[in-house]
Amino acid sequence: MRILITSGGTSEKIDDVRAITNHSSGKLGKAIAESFAKEDVVIDLITTRNAVKPEGKTIHFHLIDSTADLERTLKDLMTVNTYDAVIHSMAVSDFTPESSVTLEDLESAIAKEPADLPKALVDIANERTEKKISSDTDHLVVVLKKNPKIISLIKNLQPKTILVGFKLLVDVPMIELLNVAKASLEKNHADFILANDLAEIRDEKHHGYLINKQHKVKEAHTKTEIAELIKEEVMKLEEVK
Amino acid sequence: MRILITSGGTSEKIDDVRAITNHSSGKLGKAIAESFAKEDVVIDLITTRNAVKPEGKTIHFHLIDSTADLERTLKDLMTVNTYDAVIHSMAVSDFTPESSVTLEDLESAIAKEPADLPKALVDIANERTEKKISSDTDHLVVVLKKNPKIISLIKNLQPKTILVGFKLLVDVPMIELLNVAKASLEKNHADFILANDLAEIRDEKHHGYLINKQHKVKEAHTKTEIAELIKEEVMKLEEVK
Numbered sequence: 001m002r003i004l005i006t007s008g009g010t011s012e013k014i015d016d017v018r019a020i021t022n023h024s025s026g027k028l029g030k031a032i033a034e035s036f037a038k039e040d041v042v043i044d045l046i047t048t049r050n051a052v053k054p055e056g057k058t059i060h061f062h063l064i065d066s067t068a069d070l071e072r073t074l075k076d077l078m079t080v081n082t083y084d085a086v087i088h089s090m091a092v093s094d095f096t097p098e099s100s101v102t103l104e105d106l107e108s109a110i111a112k113e114p115a116d117l118p119k120a121l122v123d124i125a126n127e128r129t130e131k132k133i134s135s136d137t138d139h140l141v142v143v144l145k146k147n148p149k150i151i152s153l154i155k156n157l158q159p160k161t162i163l164v165g166f167k168l169l170v171d172v173p174m175i176e177l178l179n180v181a182k183a184s185l186e187k188n189h190a191d192f193i194l195a196n197d198l199a200e201i202r203d204e205k206h207h208g209y210l211i212n213k214q215h216k217v218k219e220a221h222t223k224t225e226i227a228e229l230i231k232e233e234v235m236k237l238e239e240v241k
Numbered sequence: 242m243r244i245l246i247t248s249g250g251t252s253e254k255i256d257d258v259r260a261i262t263n264h265s266s267g268k269l270g271k272a273i274a275e276s277f278a279k280e281d282v283v284i285d286l287i288t289t290r291n292a293v294k295p296e297g298k299t300i301h302f303h304l305i306d307s308t309a310d311l312e313r314t315l316k317d318l319m320t321v322n323t324y325d326a327v328i329h330s331m332a333v334s335d336f337t338p339e340s341s342v343t344l345e346d347l348e349s350a351i352a353k354e355p356a357d358l359p360k361a362l363v364d365i366a367n368e369r370t371e372k373k374i375s376s377d378t379d380h381l382v383v384v385l386k387k388n389p390k391i392i393s394l395i396k397n398l399q400p401k402t403i404l405v406g407f408k409l410l411v412d413v414p415m416i417e418l419l420n421v422a423k424a425s426l427e428k429n430h431a432d433f434i435l436a437n438d439l440a441e442i443r444d445e446k447h448h449g450y451l452i453n454k455q456h457k458v459k460e461a462h463t464k465t466e467i468a469e470l471i472k473e474e475v476m477k478l479e480e481v482k
Contacts, residue, residue, distance in 0.1 A: 017411065019261070020255065020260070021252070022258060094376035095376070103358070103384075106358075117344070118344065139339070139359050139384055139386055140336045141383070142383045142384075142385065143381075143382050144383065170256075
């Protein structure tokens with residue numbers, strides 16, 4: 001059995017010294033990788049420099065920074081290997097910086113009433129020659145553009161792989177969390193979604209709901225429990241395929 | 242002898258899952274701390290979770306995330322302890338997120354021609370109830386406001402301490418780097434500024450210029466050399482004080 005796991009959080013450059021990062025310790029991804037490694041499953045792990053690293057001699061590491069890196073690495077790996085399952089636990093930035101300008105730049109752009117304001121700001125940013133944005137302004141304006149949704153690529157690349165997606169919300173009612181997870185499951189043709197709420201994650205305590213295609217929900221309360229639950233459910237589905 | 246070192250890079254929250262981070266491995270701060278620890282100097286080290294940690298039994302750690310945390314911790318420590326020197330090598334974010342809105346929000350705010358656009362955007366952001374910004378928009382606009390300059394606080398708190406500041410630029414001519422460092426030295430009443438250029442930093446290779454109040458410049462070519470140079474110059478100045 002060969003699987004692909006993504007873990008950690010992406011980081012999107014603003015300039016040569018600043019970036020927008022998605023918080024993720026990589027601890028859950030580590031637990032999942034170690035859980036599969038115990039079964040001698042061959043694992044390709046796409047992760048980041050700062051994420052904690054799992055141990056296991058069947059784990060192959062692929063380090064990335066940004067969402068664009070992730071997309072490239074994922075496509076490369078899914079072109080050369082066939083995966084029985086893809087477990088996409090990485091916290092991927094939904095947006096990437098497109099332009100950074102001063103408030104004065106923004107106001108002068110607005111005064112010209114451009115048809116496409118984001119494009120006008122990109123032009124202003126491109127005219128600037130410094131590689132590090134000057135701190136000589138009271139307000140800085142960073143415009144971000146939407147990143148492609150990485151999870152939606154996976155079933156296009158390998159329709160037969162078992163896809164486990166993740167949905168993290170912050171302090172929402174359980175019913176909302178499950179509904180958002182169900183919508184993500186359907187939209188991305190996932191086999192499972194692990195739904196969790198940042199308000200219910202603290203150290204090893206980690207409350208998660210694993211939802212399958214039949215909308216059955218199983219619960220887990222720690223990172224180790226979540227990792228074991230995902231492994232069991234993926235291996236069960238793999239057997240009956 | 243007791244000194245205060247800051248090391249690593251700050252991280253400024255955009256929302257509960259995203260932050261703007263300043264790149265800094267903490268490797269130079271680690272080298273500096275270890276260099277002073279060899280001389281049995283007592284060290285308070287303000288650093289971040291992700292920064293590499295120095296070893297030394299005279300080092301006391303103080304972990305922070307944001308520039309606001311840094312300001313609080315630095316003021317607290319400089320109130321209770323007297324430092325012979327403060328070595329401020331942390332990469333501090335010049336800006337912190339003030340509001341995050343969609344492009345549509347920005348455009349509707351502009352249409353109302355507010356006297357204070359940043360304030361109007363703060364009001365819009367405050368009306369939003371979700372704790373994680375929805376990804377359901379093509380462009381996100383993050384407005385950042387200027388942070389207080391931490392380095393300028395140090396000599397106000399302890400005029401007699403020896404202050405070592407850092408200036409990092411990206412791919413500029415050497416003469417510009419030295420001029421910017423000189424300006425920072427005077428503005429912040431620093432005793433030394435370590436000037437360096439990101440284009441000349443790669444792994445252990447790290448080109449730095451240490452400028453003193455008499456504008457004399459000494460050069461170093463690795464992190465270890467920079468750390469030793471700073472230690473020697475600080476201890477020499479401490480002796481004649």
